[in-house]
Amino acid sequence: MTSQAPTAPDPSCSNRDSLSGGDQLLCLIQDPYSGTFHADAFWASLGTSIGIMILITLAFSAMRPRNTIVYAPKVKYADEKHAPPKIGKGFFEWIGPVFQVKEPLLVEKTGLDAAIFLRFTRMLRNMFLVLSVIGILVLIPANVIGSNKGFISGNLKGSQSYFVTMTPQYPNPQRLSYIWVHVVAVWAIDLIVAFFLWRNYGAVVRLRRQYFDSPEYLMSLHSRTLMVTDIPPADRTDEGILRLADQVEHTASLPRAAIGRNVKVLPDMIEEHDEAVRALESVLAKYLKNPDKLPAKRPSMRASKKHRANNGGDNVDAIDYLTGRIRELELEINHVRESIDKRNAMPFGFASYERIEDAHTVAFAAKKKHPQGTTIRLAPRPNDLIWQNLPLSKKQRDWRRLWNNFWILILTLLWIAPNALIAIFLSNIANLASIWPAFRPNFQRHQKIWSAVQGIASPALTSLIYLILPIIFRRLSIRSGDTTKTSRERHVTTKLYAFFVFNNLIVFSVFSVVYGFVSAVIKNRKSEDAWHAVVEGQFFYKLLAGLSNVSYFWVVWLLQRQLGAAADLAQIINLVWVWFCRTFMAPTPRQEIEWTAPPPFDYAVYYNYLLFYATVALCFATLQPLVIPITALYFAVDYWLKKYLLLYVLITKTESGGQYWRILFNRMIFAVCLSNVIMGLVIRGADGGWFKVYFMIPPAFLMLGVKYWCAGMFDNQMIYYTKATLKDPENLAEPGKKVRKNDRVANRFGHPALYKPLMTPMVHAKARHVLGQVYRGRLESDAGAKTGYSDIAMDPMSHGQPGKTARFAAPAEKEMFEVVPESQLDFENFKNRAEFADALGGNGELYGRPDDLISERSSTPRSFLGRHSSGSGNSSRATSPAGSSRSASAHQRVGSGNSYRSESPYRRPVGEGTHPAYRDDPSQGDLGQSRGRGLYQMSNDSSENRLLNGAQPFGHATPPDEVGREAYGLDRWRTGGSGYVGVPAREEEEGGITGYDYYRGRR
Secondary structure (H helix, E strand, O other): OOOOOOOOOOHHHOOHHHOOHHHHHHHHHHOOOOOOOHHHHHHHHHHHHHHHHHHHHHHHHHHHHHOHHHHOHHHHHOOOOOOOOOOOOOOOOOHHHHHHOOHHHHHHHHOHHHHHHHHHHHHHHHHHHHHHHHHHHHHHHHHHHHEOHHHHHHHOOOOHHHHHHOOOOOEOHHHHHHHHHHHHHHHHHHHHHHHHHHHHHHHHHHHHHHHHOOHHHHOEOHHHEEEEEOOOHHHOOHHHHHHHHHHHOOOOOOOEEEEEEOOOOHHHHHHHHHHHHHHHHHHHHHHOOOOOOOOOOOOEEEOOHHHOOOOOOOEEEHHHHHHHHHHHHHHHHHHHHHHHHHOOEEEEEEEEOOOHHHHHHHHHHOOOOOHHHOEEEEOOOHHHEOHHHOOOOHHHHHHHHHHHHHHHHHHHHHOHHHHHHHHHHHOOHHHHHHHOOOOHHHHHHOHHHHHHHHHHHHHHHHHHHOOOHHHHHHHHHHOOOOOEHHHHHHHHHHHHHHHHHHHHHHHHHHHHHHHHHHHHHHHHHOOOOHHHHHHHOOHHHHHHHHHHHHHHHHHHHHHOHHHHHHHHHHOHHHHHHHHHHHHHOOOOHHHHHHHOOOOEOOHHHHHHHHHHHHHHHHHOOOOOOOHHHHHHHHHHHHHHHHHHHHHHHOEOOOOOOOOOHHHHHHHHHHHHHHHHHHHHHHHHHHHOOOHHHHOOHHHHHHHHHHHHHHHHHHHHHHHOOOOOOOOOHHHHHOOOOEEEHHHOOOOOOOOHHHOOOEOOOEEEHHHHHHHHHHOOOOOOOOHHHHHOOOOOOOOOEOOOOOOOEHHHOOHHHHOOOEEEOHHHOOHHHOOOOHHHHHHHOHHHHHHOOOOOEEOOOOOOEOHHHHOOOOOOOOOOEOOOOOOOHHHHHHOEEOOOOOOOOOOOOOOOOOOOOOOHHHOEOHHHHHHOOOOOOEOOOOOOOHHHHOOOOOOOOOOOOOOHHHOOEEEOOOOOOOOOOOOOOOOOOOOOOOOOOOOHHHHHHHO
């Protein structure tokens, strides 16, 4: 068939100056990209993007040696193993180490997630460099040869004609054979993309296998732990979890289980407490900004509705109100913590195995098995869990997911109208001039200037609008039922990508085409039948013309991405924000400490950008081949700049171990298929027939075949350490075979609300001398009031000077705040504090303190022996940083603390109501615990027991002659008994008591 001849614009829109504003708007909707300065916008964008990028990079090189806390914080804070290569003070000395660091060292220094991000960026760079050869040497010459130069020269003027000839917008009817070049290019693009995806999939699997064999993974708690959800009520015990796991797969080693406990409102109370602490710190920072000249009026605030009745009205004294709320919340939190063991069990739990192979074997077998309707899978890191979603049932999660997708759909559809207006006016300022008479003279006099404004401002404004979208999607995803933070981030990535592709690419690009086609059909239907009107509407050619016009916008938009990469390197947004806060506001000590911490890397946002840019480039590869080298340039620049940032500045907040790869792979497959559809429609519009389009169908099936082949070949290797493990024949054959008890893994995953230290209000040291005037509560210790009447009169002990009474301490020490000197406002002094490490610590691995590392001596998670080592044994509040003589002397914890803090909820008398796990067990000496303590009894350092509070040990007390041994046989679940060799079928007093129900009944 022959191509449809190029058609002139609608005659009614040819002279827009004579039309009314409404008619002009309708014409703009039909053809929003008409204009005469697309070429000028291209050259302006190219010059400004490269020029400003170079200037920002030079400014960064000049500021970097003098601002290491901003541009290289990981050099200061990371331990020896994770510290990046050192950089000299020279102007360009940062370039050498970035180029020299290879992938194995990247994995060690930055983690697997960061290494895979850089590998994906490098893959896109290399892939588009190869595609650029096809675009520049094949597609552009083919389009130039096949263009209708006579029509172009007669209707277009200036440099715009050169850009139009690079596209298939105006094909020459006598040279339609050049369309075959596009068909072959589609095949070549698909094969190249498939090759890069397959090759990198194999490389990611190798990285993942190396991660499995790394010491950090082998010694971690989560590597050998299973998470069980949707547990039925009858199996909500430790023993019930063991039975469920055994229904899936028998293993040589016996797991240790822990059922989840209902913490009720405890997380909400702790969150309210933290908000109150931050609010009090903010109030004090403003009020004490100049401590030698306090404002005449004390700060006030509006009390919450439920507390107004007890505070004498709406407006209350802010310091007194917040201090009182903090004290009340601490007492309530400690009371709930004391009673948490009496709560009912939850429908989730964890089971840890002695060997990693056993855990992964059971997890692999559980893919197709759901015993009693449960779901058994590998457990994530403890800090990765979203605890409030774990108790949700399948039905609740399904409904939440449905509603979450519904709201995202509504948001996506609502954005169509404003996005269409952006497509009309933002992409071409000439359209704005045509309907705004007051602006038209200025635009006509300064077209070159407005051309540059269009090339710079419009893409920047478009990007700014979408900065808020990740925040919205992340909040929606939190309520969708995701059980881990990393899975939530993956879902945010996929939803952002779907939103961008639908609104920014499809709607933005084809809205005017659809509107123009519908308008033409309506006009033609007045004189012709409906079908003939549809045919005369020339939909496919209008689609070709519309996409060719909008391709100029995407070329300019992609050029501006270089500025974003350079701005990330220079940390411009962070620097400006911190400067503004320190200059015009009153930051709290906590905020100043947080500003010095390495910021987390937002994988969801940056992965979405990479995927979206690649999708745009693939979809417009044949329409405007210039997008291919421009996109390759962006990925090349972004790779090196992000490599520096991930090495020296940014951290991974929650490490997933490379689990982002599969969603990236699947979205790239989708991008290629979408580009095939668009290219097929373009060829249909240029050629006028379907014959060539049929040859483009096989590549789509090729990409789908690559997807399923890679999934079957690689996915299980990425997820599981092993899919099967050899049973120990001796262990299973001999019922009396004894296994070293010392080899077990302490497997309890505890809710952070049970052990997390509470925040302490921080104030600047410069205001120490006026704290007594500001705080009007009780400054003297009321410890005696808590003990009631006594024959012994005792003064409270000073917190800063153990062994001394508080009444002889310095006046400031009787107050209720943590004083931080100006010289100590550094993350280095607080990186091991729970309140800072959880949000800014990157799992603790960066600082040599992995949150679930198992100690070599007792197989106890290291995080619970030392993660919050700065905590006090007799307080649930966090203390000043320890381990540094500098910080120990510089930071002072002021306040008696007994009215403001309560005794640890974990220290309870051993007696009738004490769980046997906390009773004395002299047989546990080999676990590194002193005689006279319970199995999981805490030492003076409360951090040693935070995870294990309320845990129920499995089995019974081991006889003295068999310390460190346990026995079980092949028949674990014998009818009528406990199922374990050596464990009596009937629970006896202080003997073989193992069931949680027994102790619950006693209470």
